[in-house]
Amino acid sequence: MVDLGQKFDVLVIGGGNAALCAAISARRSGASVLVLEGAPKFYRGGNTRHTRNMRCAHDAATDILTGPYTEQEFWDDLLRLTGGQTDEELAKHMIRESKDILGWVVEQGVRWQPSLGGTLSLGRTNSFFLGGGRAMLNALYLTAEQIGVEIAYDAEVTDLKIQDGMFLSATLKRPIGGATEIRASALVAAAGGFEANIEWLKQYWGDAADNFLIRGTPYNRGSILKLLLDKGVQEVGDPTQCHAVAIDARAPKFDGGIITRHDSVVFGIVVNKHAERFYDEGEDIWPKRYAIWGRLVAAQPDQIAYIIFDSSVLTSFMPTLFPPIAAGSIAELAGKFELDAAALEKTVADFNAAVRPGTFDHTILDDCRTEGLTPPKTHWARRIETPPYYAYPVRPGITFTYLGTRVNREARMLMKDGKPSANMFAAGEIMAGNVLGKGYAAGIGMTIGSVFGRIAGREAAQNARN
Numbered sequence: 239m240v241d242l243g244q245k246f247d248v249l250v251i252g253g254g255n256a257a258l259c260a261a262i263s264a265r266r267s268g269a270s271v272l273v274l275e276g277a278p279k280f281y282r283g284g285n286t287r288h289t290r291n292m293r294c295a296h297d298a299a300t301d302i303l304t305g306p307y308t309e310q311e312f313w314d315d316l317l318r319l320t321g322g323q324t325d326e327e328l329a330k331h332m333i334r335e336s337k338d339i340l341g342w343v344v345e346q347g348v349r350w351q352p353s354l355g356g357t358l359s360l361g362r363t364n365s366f367f368l369g370g371g372r373a374m375l376n377a378l379y380l381t382a383e384q385i386g387v388e389i390a391y392d393a394e395v396t397d398l399k400i401q402d403g404m405f406l407s408a409t410l411k412r413p414i415g416g417a418t419e420i421r422a423s424a425l426v427a428a429a430g431g432f433e434a435n436i437e438w439l440k441q442y443w444g445d446a447a448d449n450f451l452i453r454g455t456p457y458n459r460g461s462i463l464k465l466l467l468d469k470g471v472q473e474v475g476d477p478t479q480c481h482a483v484a485i486d487a488r489a490p491k492f493d494g495g496i497i498t499r500h501d502s503v504v505f506g507i508v509v510n511k512h513a514e515r516f517y518d519e520g521e522d523i524w525p526k527r528y529a530i531w532g533r534l535v536a537a538q539p540d541q542i543a544y545i546i547f548d549s550s551v552l553t554s555f556m557p558t559l560f561p562p563i564a565a566g567s568i569a570e571l572a573g574k575f576e577l578d579a580a581a582l583e584k585t586v587a588d589f590n591a592a593v594r595p596g597t598f599d600h601t602i603l604d605d606c607r608t609e610g611l612t613p614p615k616t617h618w619a620r621r622i623e624t625p626p627y628y629a630y631p632v633r634p635g636i637t638f639t640y641l642g643t644r645v646n647r648e649a650r651m652l653m654k655d656g657k658p659s660a661n662m663f664a665a666g667e668i669m670a671g672n673v674l675g676k677g678y679a680a681g682i683g684m685t686i687g688s689v690f691g692r693i694a695g696r697e698a699a700q701n702a703r704n
C-alpha cells in the first residue's frame with residue numbers, strides 16, 4: 239500500500255459501482271486516485287454486489303438487447319414513474335450519457351449477457367451483467383488496480399474537513415499505515431444512502447422502521463451524506479422516499495439480496511394481519527409495480543403482510559430462498575400465521591365471488607378482473623380454489639434511500655447558497671434523489687452510479703489539475 243500520508247489528486251469515498259466508475263475515470267484522466275472502502279475486502283462493493291442489470295438508452299437491438307429503447311422512451315418512463323419529481327436537465331443528461339455507458343463499461347472489463355426470463359420482462363431495456371453484480375464489481379476492481387488506483391479496505395471515513403465549500407481532508411476511523419488524515423485536491427463522495435441506519439429511518443417512519451429489512455449492505459449508514467449536509471451541501475429529495483419491495487419476512491436483517499424478493503403478488507392476493515386485502519394486486523405489469531409493495535406493506539399494521547395463492551400458480555414465478563407455507567385449507571393456512579381463520583376465509587370467498595371470467599396472460603394487462611370488490615384486482619384475477627393453498631409472509635425490504643446531495647451536470651455538489659463546491663463531486667445513491675424524486679424502474683440505480691461516477695471522476699481529475 240502506498241503512503242496514505244501523501245496528498246492525492248482525487249479521493250473517492252465508497253467502494254461500489256459509482257465509486258469504481260469515478261476512480262477509473264479519474265485515473266484514466268491522469269489523476270492519482272485513492273479509494274476508501276469502509277467495508278472489509280470480502281464485503282466490498284456495497285449494494286452493487288446484489289445487482290443484476292442496468293437500464294441504458296439505445297437506438298437499435300444489440301447482441302443482448304431485443305430492441306431499441308430510445309432516449310425519448312427512457313425519458314417518458316422516468317417522467318411517469320417519478321410523477322414529474324425529477325430534475326429534467328440532469329435526467330436528460332443522464333439518459334443521453336447512458337447510451338455511451340454500455341460500451342464504456344465493457345472497456346473497463348465488464349461483460350453482458352441476455353436477460354433471464356420469468357421475472358421482470360426487461361429483455362429490451364436492461365443489460366444484464368454476466369455473472370451478476372459481484373462479477374461486474376470484480377472486473378471494475380481489477381481494472382482499477384491494473385491502472386494504478388490505490389484502494390484501502392476497512393477504511394471507514396468518520397469526518398470531513400470542509401471550508402467554504404472546499405474539501406480539505408477526510409478522517410479515518412482507524413489509522414491505515416499510520417495515517418488517519420487523508421488529503422486530496424478533489425473529493426468524489428460515492429458512499430451510498432442511509433438505508434442501513436435504522437435510527438435515521440426512524441426519524442421519518444417512527445418505530446415501524448424496526449420492522450424494516452434492509453436488502454443490501456449494512457455499511458451504507460449515510461455517515462458521509464450526513465457530514466456533507468451538515469457542512470453546507472444542499473440537500474435534494476424527500477427523506478421518506480426510497481426504493482422498497484416486499485421481501486420474505488424470514489430474510490436476514492441485512493444483505494438478503496435478490497433471492498428474498500417475492501414476485502408472486504400478481505398471481506394471488508395480499509392480506510394484512512387482519513386478513514384484509516389493502517391494494518390492487520393487478521394494477522399494472524409487475525416491472526412497473528414491484529417497487530411500490532415495500533411501502534404498501536410498511537403502511538400496514540406491524541408492517542407485515544401475506545401473499546396468498548393456490549397450487550395452480552405455484553410454478554409461475556421465480557422461486558425464492560424461502561419455500562411458501564402450505565396448507566390443505568384456507569382456515570389451516572390462517573392458523574399457520576395466527577391470522578383469524580374466519581376473516582381469511584371470508585376475504586378469499588369474497589375475492590373468488592368477484593372474479594369475472596377472462597383470458598389469463600400475466601405479460602399484458604389482461605381481462606381477468608374482479609367486479610364489485612374493494613379494492614379491486616384489475617388484472618390477472620383468478621379464483622384461489624385449488625388446494626393445497628400457500629402463503630409467503632412479507633415485510634418491507636428497503637433497497638436504497640433517495641435523500642441526497644444536490645449536484646449539477648458535472649456531478650459537482652451545490653452548496654446551500656446555490657454556489658458550486660470548489661472541489662466536491664458526488665455519484666450514485668448519495669445523489670440519486672436528483673433524478674429520482676420518487677418511484678423507480680428496474681436498472682436505474684446502476685445507470686445513475688455509472689453515468690455520474692464516470693462524469694464525477696473526469697471532472698474531479700480536471701479540477702485537481704487546475
Ligand SMILES: Cc1cc2nc3c(=O)[nH]c(=O)nc-3n(C[C@H](O)[C@H](O)[C@H](O)COP(=O)(O)OP(=O)(O)OC[C@H]3O[C@@H](n4cnc5c(N)ncnc54)[C@H](O)[C@@H]3O)c2cc1C
Pocket residue numbers: 251252253254255256257274275276277282283284285286287288289290291292293393394395396428429430431453454455457458459460461462494495496636637638665666667668680681682683684685687
Ligand atoms: C438486492 C438489491 C438488488 C439490486 N438490484 C439492482 C439492479 O439489478 N439494477 C440496478 O440498477 N440497481 C439495483 N439495486 C440498486 C443498486 O444496488 C444501487 O443503486 C447501486 O449499487 C448504488 O451504487 P453506489 O456505488 O452508489 O452504492 P453502493 O454500491 O451501495 O456502494 C456504497 C459504498 O460506500 C461504502 N461506504 C459507506 N459509508 C462509508 C464510509 N463512511 N466510509 C467509507 N466507505 C463507506 C460502502 O461500504 C459501499 O462500498 C439493487 C439493490 C439491492 C439492495
